[in-house]
Amino acid sequence: MINETFVASDPKSAYEQAVQKYGDDDISLVSAKQLKYEDGALRSEVVIAVPKALFMEKSFGALSMDESSRNEEETLLEEIGELKTQLAQMKDGLLLQEEFGSTIEEVKSLFMKKGISERWLDDVFTTLIGSAVLEDASLLVSYLLEEIDEVLQIKEEDLSMSKVMMLVGPTGVGKTTTIAKLAARYAYLLNRPYKVALLNLDSYKVGAIEQLAYYADIMQIEHISVSSTEEFRKKLEELEEYDIILVDTAGMSPYDTQKFIKTVEFVNSDIQRNIEVNLVLSATVKYEDMEDIYKNFSFLNLDSVIISKFDETKHLGTLLNFMLLYKLPMSYFSVGQEVPDDLLLAKKEYLLERFIGDMDED
Ligand SMILES: Nc1nc2c(ncn2[C@@H]2O[C@H](COP(=O)(O)OP(=O)(O)OP(=O)(O)O)[C@@H](O)[C@H]2O)c(=O)[nH]1
Numbered sequence: 084m085i086n087e088t089f090v091a092s093d094p095k096s097a098y099e100q101a102v103q104k105y106g107d108d109d110i111s112l113v114s115a116k117q118l119k120y121e122d123g124a125l126r127s128e129v130v131i132a133v134p135k136a137l138f139m140e141k142s143f144g145a146l147s148m149d150e151s152s153r154n155e156e157e158t159l160l161e162e163i164g165e166l167k168t169q170l171a172q173m174k175d176g177l178l179l180q181e182e183f184g185s186t187i188e189e190v191k192s193l194f195m196k197k198g199i200s201e202r203w204l205d206d207v208f209t210t211l212i213g214s215a216v217l218e219d220a221s222l223l224v225s226y227l228l229e230e231i232d233e234v235l236q237i238k239e240e241d242l243s244m245s246k247v248m249m250l251v252g253p254t255g256v257g258k259t260t261t262i263a264k265l266a267a268r269y270a271y272l273l274n275r276p277y278k279v280a281l282l283n284l285d286s287y288k289v290g291a292i293e294q295l296a297y298y299a300d301i302m303q304i305e306h307i308s309v310s311s312t313e314e315f316r317k318k319l320e321e322l323e324e325y326d327i328i329l330v331d332t333a334g335m336s337p338y339d340t341q342k343f344i345k346t347v348e349f350v351n352s353d354i355q356r357n358i359e360v361n362l363v364l365s366a367t368v369k370y371e372d373m374e375d376i377y378k379n380f381s382f383l384n385l386d387s388v389i390i391s392k393f394d395e396t397k398h399l400g401t402l403l404n405f406m407l408l409y410k411l412p413m414s415y416f417s418v419g420q421e422v423p424d425d426l427l428l429a430k431k432e433y434l435l436e437r438f439i440g441d442m443d444e445d
């Protein structure tokens with residue numbers, strides 16, 4: 084059950100609002116009290132309990148979910164429910180000095196403290212002008228979480244056609260490690276073995292080739308190092324009958340113009356096959372660096388984002404903010420250093436549950 088508060092000048096009208104929204108069969112009265120607000124007016128607050136499904140349907144419209152995601156969705160809804168109860172308690176404490184306007188401030192500061200940008204929050208609040216959701220902190224929190232869920236995008240794994248996957252990203256984010264995990268997944272861990280080859284454009288760093296060659300040897304996977312676009316084109320032609328070619332690149336700081344230009348040349352080189360470019364982004368990304376990373380790497384026509392180092396932080400607001408602003412689909416999550424185990428298919432629930440967990444901690 085979920086508690087929802089209705090406010091009116093007298094308890095009867097407040098209760099009638101609840102009946103109007105939900106009918107009187109499924110709701111039960113939790114409490115009713117008269118409170119003097121800061122503006123001097125006396126108002127009645129009626130709290131009713133409503134079944135979760137009915138609450139979601141009436142507040143946000145019918146949720147469409149398929150059978151497989153139902154359990155995860157339910158866990159998420161339960162956590163949202165818990166968070167709402169906590170917020171309702173917090174709100175009760177503040178109520179006497181509270182006006183409706185400060186609900187927005189309160190919820191805004193909660194999300195901003197966790198890394199969500201004011202710009203995004205304000206955009207959502209603007210769409211809610213005139214709605215009762217803005218007057219209730221717990222409702223507003225649920226609404227924002229639903230909205231985040233809606234904006235996040237997933238790129239499903241699709242191996243139905245052969246492809247070239249290039250991983251790009253800032254230095255040290257885990258590109259090479261993720262390539263090794265993906266290679267193992269495609270070659271050995273799925274319902275059928277895919278024919279995988281590794282290509283290395285990472286000729287800038289001492290030891291870079293050895294690192295990938297090491298994994299390739301263990302997995303007995305073809306590994307080739309190339310240094311020119313011409314060679315790249317030739318090798319891709321030679322590897323025509325391979326299902327998946329994973330291309331590792333040199334780590335680039337967003338200010339490394341030379342390396343960028345070189346990588347763009349590789350991506351645009353005149354080859355038959357389409358290159359899918361995946362940005363590897365660390366979950367520990369700093370707020371100040373986000374915009375530069377996006378601006379620079381988006382030149383490469385990004386297909387998806389692979390998020391690494393989930394295990395290194397519990398504060399995911401900055402990362403979530405990046406996904407909300409730039410709306411890039413997420414494909415895989417890297418959750419540790421172990422090859423091949425610490426790799427997951429990207430899931431919104433995973434990101435959201437951890438974000439809610441972090442919010443819950445205060
Ligand atoms: N904790 C943690 N460490 C990771 C993860 N992914 C990679 N690493 C570690 O991060 C370090 C750098 O990983 P690499 O795969 O070499 O990173 P890279 O992006 O290829 O680095 P450059 O080629 O130098 O740009 C290594 O110590 C990895 O073991 C992860 O998901 N979690």
Ligand SMILES: [Mg+2]
Pocket residue numbers: 258259260285291331332333334
């Ligand atoms: Mg590397």
